[in-house]
Amino acid sequence: MTIKISAARLRAFSADALCKAGLEPADAARVADLMTQADLQGSDGHGIIRLLPYVKRIQSGGINLRPKISVVTERPAMALLDGDNAMGHLVMARAAEIAIEKARTCGVAWVGAQHSNHAGPASLYARMALEHDMIGLYFAVGNANHLPPWGGLDMLLSTNPIAVAVPAGEEAPIVLDMATTVAAYGKVKAKAQQGESMPEGWMIDREGKPLLDPKRAAEGFLLPIGGYKGYGLALIVGLLAGTLNSAAMGKQVVDFNADQSTPTNTGQAIMAIDISAFGDVKAFKERVDVVVRDLHNSERMPNVERIWVPGEQSHQKRIDYLRDGVPVAPALFAVLATLATELDIAPLSAE
Amino acid sequence: MTIKISAARLRAFSADALCKAGLEPADAARVADLMTQADLQGSDGHGIIRLLPYVKRIQSGGINLRPKISVVTERPAMALLDGDNAMGHLVMARAAEIAIEKARTCGVAWVGAQHSNHAGPASLYARMALEHDMIGLYFAVGNANHLPPWGGLDMLLSTNPIAVAVPAGEEAPIVLDMATTVAAYGKVKAKAQQGESMPEGWMIDREGKPLLDPKRAAEGFLLPIGGYKGYGLALIVGLLAGTLNSAAMGKQVVDFNADQSTPTNTGQAIMAIDISAFGDVKAFKERVDVVVRDLHNSERMPNVERIWVPGEQSHQKRIDYLRDGVPVAPALFAVLATLATELDIAPLSAE
Numbered sequence A, B: 001m002t003i004k005i006s007a008a009r010l011r012a013f014s015a016d017a018l019c020k021a022g023l024e025p026a027d028a029a030r031v032a033d034l035m036t037q038a039d040l041q042g043s044d045g046h047g048i049i050r051l052l053p054y055v056k057r058i059q060s061g062g063i064n065l066r067p068k069i070s071v072v073t074e075r076p077a078m079a080l081l082d083g084d085n086a087m088g089h090l091v092m093a094r095a096a097e098i099a100i101e102k103a104r105t106c107g108v109a110w111v112g113a114q115h116s117n118h119a120g121p122a123s124l125y126a127r128m129a130l131e132h133d134m135i136g137l138y139f140a141v142g143n144a145n146h147l148p149p150w151g152g153l154d155m156l157l158s159t160n161p162i163a164v165a166v167p168a169g170e171e172a173p174i175v176l177d178m179a180t181t182v183a184a185y186g187k188v189k190a191k192a193q194q195g196e197s198m199p200e201g202w203m204i205d206r207e208g209k210p211l212l213d214p215k216r217a218a219e220g221f222l223l224p225i226g227g228y229k230g231y232g233l234a235l236i237v238g239l240l241a242g243t244l245n246s247a248a249m250g251k252q253v254v255d256f257n258a259d260q261s262t263p264t265n266t267g268q269a270i271m272a273i274d275i276s277a278f279g280d281v282k283a284f285k286e287r288v289d290v291v292v293r294d295l296h297n298s299e300r301m302p303n304v305e306r307i308w309v310p311g312e313q314s315h316q317k318r319i320d321y322l323r324d325g326v327p328v329a330p331a332l333f334a335v336l337a338t339l340a341t342e343l344d345i346a347p348l349s350a351e
Helices: A007-022 A025-040 A048-059 A088-105 A122-132 A187-192 A215-219 A228-241 A282-294 A311-322 A330-343 B009-023 B025-040 B048-059 B088-106 B122-132 B186-193 B212-219 B228-241 B281-296 B312-324 B330-343
Strands: A002-006 A070-075 A078-082 A107-117 A134-140 A162-166 A172-179 A204-205 A220-224 A266-274 A327-329 B004-005 B070-073 B078-082 B108-116 B134-140 B162-165 B175-180 B201-203 B221-222 B268-273 B326-329
Touching: A007 A025, A007 A327, A007 A330, A025 A122, A025 A311, A025 A327, A048 A330, A048 B312, A078 A088, A088 A107, A088 A122, A088 A266, A107 A204, A107 A282, A122 A134, A122 A162, A122 A172, A122 A266, A134 A228, A162 B228, A172 A311, A172 B228, A187 A215, A204 A215, A204 A266, A204 A327, A215 B070, A215 B088, A228 A266, A228 B088, A228 B162, A228 B175, A282 B228, A327 A330, A327 B088, B009 B025, B009 B048, B009 B326, B009 B330, B025 B048, B025 B088, B025 B122, B025 B312, B025 B326, B048 B330, B088 B122, B088 B134, B088 B162, B088 B268, B122 B134, B122 B162, B122 B175, B122 B268, B134 B228, B175 B312, B186 B212, B201 B330, B212 B221, B326 B330
Parallel strands: A078 A107, B078 B108
Antiparallel strands: A002 A327, A070 A078, A107 A266, A134 A162, A134 A266, A162 A172, A204 A220, B004 B326, B070 B078, B108 B268, B134 B162, B134 B268, B162 B175, B201 B221
């Protein structure tokens, strides 16, 4: 019994709440829009569900409400941004703009960020390259460590995600957005809320045995994809998005669930690749279409209904949710009603 | 009972063989050196073991012996190289040089290649950035498709590897070099040769059931790391290293084991990130050292002797093999003796 709410209403409510909490109106509108884009693509762990934690963090003094996002250092094809502890959405939207601008002249460009914060789903920023006929890549240090080194017990790494967006012609763009762990931690929390057990392979306990009860999540840790390979990927993403930018990595990572006020010094990085630098853009998109169609037309395993290409399910959700509204769970709807009362703003209404 | 052979002898023998097969002496020396570097770091599926297949390919007319490796198009921070069907080592060594040179002024640079060929282990090229205090990233389309889309049966993707090399200070550099499948296909072949069965998780058959007998490898396919995530990664690497460069991808990939003469139009890409563009290089390396030491010092699971950081085992092998010689299996040694007779060159001798 989810409630469906239009993107416009979600956006307006989030902007209202963030503005009332203290963000500048333009900043609140920008963050609200990106949060709503997250919900529209089905990244429901990163949209309106984050509004309450964001407001709590703002109220705890954990976010700079009047940030000066500035370029610390740059070269023709790179820049390092100081996010000045702004909402991460503002920092990474600016980073994406700079990367796209620099890639237009240099062919490719890379922009790293320090003193940023949680910015929502990785794919939001990688996708910003698409309308410029560019490929976007995004790397981030996650905001809580749930992953030990392979064979270890100390949680020194996060689920450090990677996103890559590649434009196609007639087909939907290919958009990969993945944590380097088998499951993102949000999925574990969701299983706990639903009272379900986790499949084997998501988490292990301190003896290395499968951990299936999500309520015991604190006794174990997430498993990286491909065992030691995913550990390596999480480490590399952390070095590129964190260490290279003098942002938090390893022991320095602040658990944003447990600590609402310490600046996180979150590190992220975005890269844009201008397809026109490599040749004809239309021909490239046609080649991508051929790849997508060959994948779709692959013979299938028994009981497999269709072959998916990364990003297709999100693409379909965007179409459906724009038409029908974004599904919001009743429990979340109730939380948002309470928040509206607390902030003294108009409540979110379904219709 | 492996035989240990010095790097110098391996290098000289490979250069001799490649030269006699038809490569220009300088090109033969360059390829032989890179093959030997592969053996020295323990990438033994990519070193001297490839000499016979390379010679066969050259003799079958599958390699251009007088290539003109040229820049098709470039911008300040990118170039697209036409490898002119040269040995891949020559193409990607040149690509790395250009990427490093461009990154020095632009901060980062990306060089793609088309009409290239198998170039040995991915990490060889990512590592070339290290001595310039740069981070190197390498992506390649594998030379045989062993991976279907997730849920599919048509082998449309290869083990498309990723390598990333990050310099450290006092610690060994961090070097990740991984196929996007759980096992590289060479490991399956090795298990077949050794008469051993494969662990569950490497391959599945056409019903989706675990395939454990490596002699039945042709009846099934490799599994991607993290299930659909690894499928997504293999696809993205293929798009970045293949499709973007107008190189082979998907159905166009030539199986270089089955076909010795058709040009492969192999696609690869390399990226260099100049650390000094982001800040003080020494401070960066110190931060990497801290991360490495924190990983090393992590509390360990029962029965785990030490925590490894990606690249450490290769680093240790490089030290050991430079001192003691590279271990060569007797069967391979015999193959190389026959090759020496066929080519009428001095045989490889152990001492």
